Amino acid sequence: MSRMESFRRRVGGFAFGGDYNPEQWDREVWQEDVRLMREAGVNTVSLGVFAWASLEPEPGTYEFGWMDEIMDLLHENGISVNLATPTAAPPVWLTHLHPEVFPIREDGHPFGFGNRMQYDPSSPIYREYAARITTKLAERYSFHPALAMWHISNEYGPTSYGPAAAANFRTWLKRRYGTLDRLNEAWTTRFWGQVYTDWEQVDVPHIPRTWMNPTRRLDFKRFTSDALLECYVAERDIVRSFRDDIPVMTNFMRFFRHADYWKWAPEEDAAALDIYPNPADADSHVSAAFNYDLFRSLKGGQPWMLMEQSSSAVSQWQLNIVKEPGRMRLGSLQAVSRAADSVMFFQWRASRGGQERFHSAMLPHSGPGSRTFREITDLGREVKLLAPVAGTRSRSDIAIMFDWDGWWGLEEVFGLPRSDFSYTDTVMRHYTPLWERHHAVDVVGHASPLDGYKVLIVPNAYLIDDEAAARVHEFARNGGTVIMSFFSGVVDADNRVRPNGYPGAFRELIGAKIDEYWPARPHEEFAVTFADGRRATATWWRDDLHLESGKALATYADGLLEGRAAVVENAYGAGRVVYFATLLEQDAFDTTVARVVEEAGVRSRFEGVPAHVECTVRGDDAHEYVFLLNHSAEAGASVPVGGEGTDLLTGQAVPGEVTLAPLGAAVVQIARA
Missing domain, CATH: 3.40.50.880 (Class I glutamine amidotransferase (GATase) domain)
Incomplete structure (x- = not known):
C-alpha cells in the first residue's frame, strides 16, 4: 500500500480542513477551535507553517510545550496533522545574526525582514539552521499519533542574486556543462565578446545596462528552481530518515514561473496546490480547471492535494471580491472532479492582525453564525459523502x-x-x-x-x-x-x-x-x-x-x-x-x-451540454463518478449522464439525466457494466 493510500484510509477518504495557526491564539481558544472543527467535519489540519519563531525563540532554545499540547488535543478529537517544517519564515534572530541569509534582489539590494520567505535558498547558513529545526521536529513528532503527513516549508519561491547564489550557480553550471568551452558554446559568448576563461568570472545575471545574454538568464532560471528543490529534498530526507511510511510534500502555486514542477513532482508523494481563483474574474474557474489538470498530470494521473484555497475573499489584490453564496462549494467540487483528494483552506481561523487579517477563513471574524462557516460545515458533510471517489483517476485522449x-x-x-x-x-x-x-x-x-x-x-x-x-x-x-x-x-x-x-x-x-x-x-x-x-x-x-x-x-x-x-x-x-x-x-x-x-476520433460524451456546465469523470474498475457543476448563477440545465446511478450528494437515484439548478452540482455514481 502506498503512503497516499494509507493516508486516505486514515482520514476516511478526502482530507478536509486547512492551515491551523494556534500559536496566534490563547489556549482557551484552542478548545473552541477543535469543537468547531468537529462540527465542520474537519479531519486534517496543516500545523506550524510559520511557527519557527514560536518553536525556536532564540538560537538553540526550543519551546515545544505548546506544540505538544495542540498535537495531543487534535489527536484526542480525531483530527490528523499535516505537520510543517517552518522554514519559509526564518525568525528575526536568524537574519539579525546572519544578514547574509537575506536574498539579494536583481538590482543588488537585499530583502529586509518583515515579509516571509526572506531567505537565500543557496545560503549554507540558512540551510544549516533549516536542517536543525527540521531535525528537532522529526525527532519529537515522527511517531506522534496525530502525525499523518509532512508539509515541507511553504510555497518555495525566493530568487536571490547574492554571493551564495553566485557560488552555487557556478557549481550548478559545472555539473551541467563540465567545461568552460561547453558553456561558452551554449551561451554563444563570442557574440558581444562575452567569452569566459575562468569559472570565477561567471556571475549571476544582475540587471544589465541594456540586455542580457538570453541563455545565461535561462540557465539562471533553471538553477533557481533546482536550488529551491535542493532545500526541499534536504528537509524531506531528514523527516524520512526518522519515519518512511507517511506522505511528504510541499505546496506548489498556480501558474508559478520560478520552479519547474515537472522536476519537483517526482520528489513528492503527491503534487499539492495552493490556488486562489479571483472572484472578480468571471472565467477564473477555467484557468483553475487547467491548473487542476496540470497537477493531476504532474505525477502521471495520480490524485493530487488541494492544499490551500480561500473560503471567500483574499487580501492580496487591489480589489478583493467575496465568493458569492455557492461559489466556494462549486470551486471545491471542481478540484475534486479533476482528481484532488483533499479540500483544504487557508486558514482555519481568521487572524486578528498581520498582512492577511482580512483574508477569509473557514472560521471568519464573524464567527460560527456566519454564512461562510455554515457553507464550510455543509461542504464538510458533502466531502464525507464523496469518500468512495477518493483515489480514483481520470483518463483523456x-x-x-x-x-x-x-x-x-x-x-x-x-x-x-x-x-x-x-x-x-x-x-x-x-x-x-x-x-x-x-x-x-x-x-x-x-x-x-x-x-x-x-x-x-x-x-x-x-x-x-x-x-x-x-x-x-x-x-x-x-x-x-x-x-x-x-x-x-x-x-x-x-x-x-x-x-x-x-x-x-x-x-x-x-x-x-x-x-x-x-x-x-x-x-x-x-x-x-x-x-x-x-x-x-x-x-x-x-x-x-x-x-x-x-x-x-x-x-x-x-x-x-x-x-x-x-x-x-x-x-x-x-x-x-x-x-x-x-x-x-x-x-x-x-x-x-x-x-x-x-x-481525430475524439468526442465528448457530454456533447451539446451548455458550456457553463462543467462535466468531468473520475473512476475505478467498479464505478465511474460523473461530476456536473453549473457555473451559471442564472441558468439551470438538464444533463444526460449515460446511465442510471446515484447522486452521492443527495442519495437520490438518477434515472439517466440530472437537472441542475443555477450553481447546482451533482456527483453521480454509475456502476460499470
Whole structure:
C-alpha cells in the first residue's frame, strides 16, 4: 500500500480542513477551535507553517510545550496533522545574526525582514539552521499519533542574486556543462565578446545596462528552481530518515514561473496546490480547471492535494471580491472532479492582525453564525459523502504541452520578434475551447510520454529540446494528431536558433518553411479565408510561410501575404498535423480546433451540454463518478449522464439525466457494466 493510500484510509477518504495557526491564539481558544472543527467535519489540519519563531525563540532554545499540547488535543478529537517544517519564515534572530541569509534582489539590494520567505535558498547558513529545526521536529513528532503527513516549508519561491547564489550557480553550471568551452558554446559568448576563461568570472545575471545574454538568464532560471528543490529534498530526507511510511510534500502555486514542477513532482508523494481563483474574474474557474489538470498530470494521473484555497475573499489584490453564496462549494467540487483528494483552506481561523487579517477563513471574524462557516460545515458533510471517489483517476485522449523551459525561453528574454508573449495566456487560449466542449485534457511536459493520446496540442513551443521534438514527431508518425501554434520549434535547449530555416525542429512536421516572422503592428488585422469558405480575421502575428508537403486549410485574403497559408495541414506518417501560422480570432480558432479534435476520433460524451456546465469523470474498475457543476448563477440545465446511478450528494437515484439548478452540482455514481 502506498503512503497516499494509507493516508486516505486514515482520514476516511478526502482530507478536509486547512492551515491551523494556534500559536496566534490563547489556549482557551484552542478548545473552541477543535469543537468547531468537529462540527465542520474537519479531519486534517496543516500545523506550524510559520511557527519557527514560536518553536525556536532564540538560537538553540526550543519551546515545544505548546506544540505538544495542540498535537495531543487534535489527536484526542480525531483530527490528523499535516505537520510543517517552518522554514519559509526564518525568525528575526536568524537574519539579525546572519544578514547574509537575506536574498539579494536583481538590482543588488537585499530583502529586509518583515515579509516571509526572506531567505537565500543557496545560503549554507540558512540551510544549516533549516536542517536543525527540521531535525528537532522529526525527532519529537515522527511517531506522534496525530502525525499523518509532512508539509515541507511553504510555497518555495525566493530568487536571490547574492554571493551564495553566485557560488552555487557556478557549481550548478559545472555539473551541467563540465567545461568552460561547453558553456561558452551554449551561451554563444563570442557574440558581444562575452567569452569566459575562468569559472570565477561567471556571475549571476544582475540587471544589465541594456540586455542580457538570453541563455545565461535561462540557465539562471533553471538553477533557481533546482536550488529551491535542493532545500526541499534536504528537509524531506531528514523527516524520512526518522519515519518512511507517511506522505511528504510541499505546496506548489498556480501558474508559478520560478520552479519547474515537472522536476519537483517526482520528489513528492503527491503534487499539492495552493490556488486562489479571483472572484472578480468571471472565467477564473477555467484557468483553475487547467491548473487542476496540470497537477493531476504532474505525477502521471495520480490524485493530487488541494492544499490551500480561500473560503471567500483574499487580501492580496487591489480589489478583493467575496465568493458569492455557492461559489466556494462549486470551486471545491471542481478540484475534486479533476482528481484532488483533499479540500483544504487557508486558514482555519481568521487572524486578528498581520498582512492577511482580512483574508477569509473557514472560521471568519464573524464567527460560527456566519454564512461562510455554515457553507464550510455543509461542504464538510458533502466531502464525507464523496469518500468512495477518493483515489480514483481520470483518463483523456487529449494532451496539451506545458513546460517551464518553454515558458522561460519565451518570456524571460528580450530580442524575440516580439517580446510581449504570454505563455500562460497562449496555453489557456488552446485549452478553453476544449474545456467549453467538455473534453478531458491531460497536461504533458517536454519529457512526458505521449503514448495513449489521440491529440497533442503544442502552444508556442518556441524552445524545445531535441528529445522532446523527436517525441512530437514520433507521436504524429504513429497516427496521432498534432495541433501546433506559431513560433514553435525555433530554438534548442541552449536557446540557439536551429539551422536550416524556421520552424527548425518542426519544419518537416508541418510541411512548410517559414521565411520570416511578421509581428503585427498595433491594431493591425488581416482577412483569412478557409478552404471551406469560412472567413475570419487574424491579428498580432503572421508567418511568411512557404508550403512544402503541407497544404493550406486557410489563406490570407489581403495584405502583402495574400494567398499565403495562414493555417496548414500536413500528413505526417500515419498522423496529421495542423499548424496555425497566425493569431486567428477566437471563434474561428475554437471552431477549427474543435473540428480537428473531432476528426481525430475524439468526442465528448457530454456533447451539446451548455458550456457553463462543467462535466468531468473520475473512476475505478467498479464505478465511474460523473461530476456536473453549473457555473451559471442564472441558468439551470438538464444533463444526460449515460446511465442510471446515484447522486452521492443527495442519495437520490438518477434515472439517466440530472437537472441542475443555477450553481447546482451533482456527483453521480454509475456502476460499470
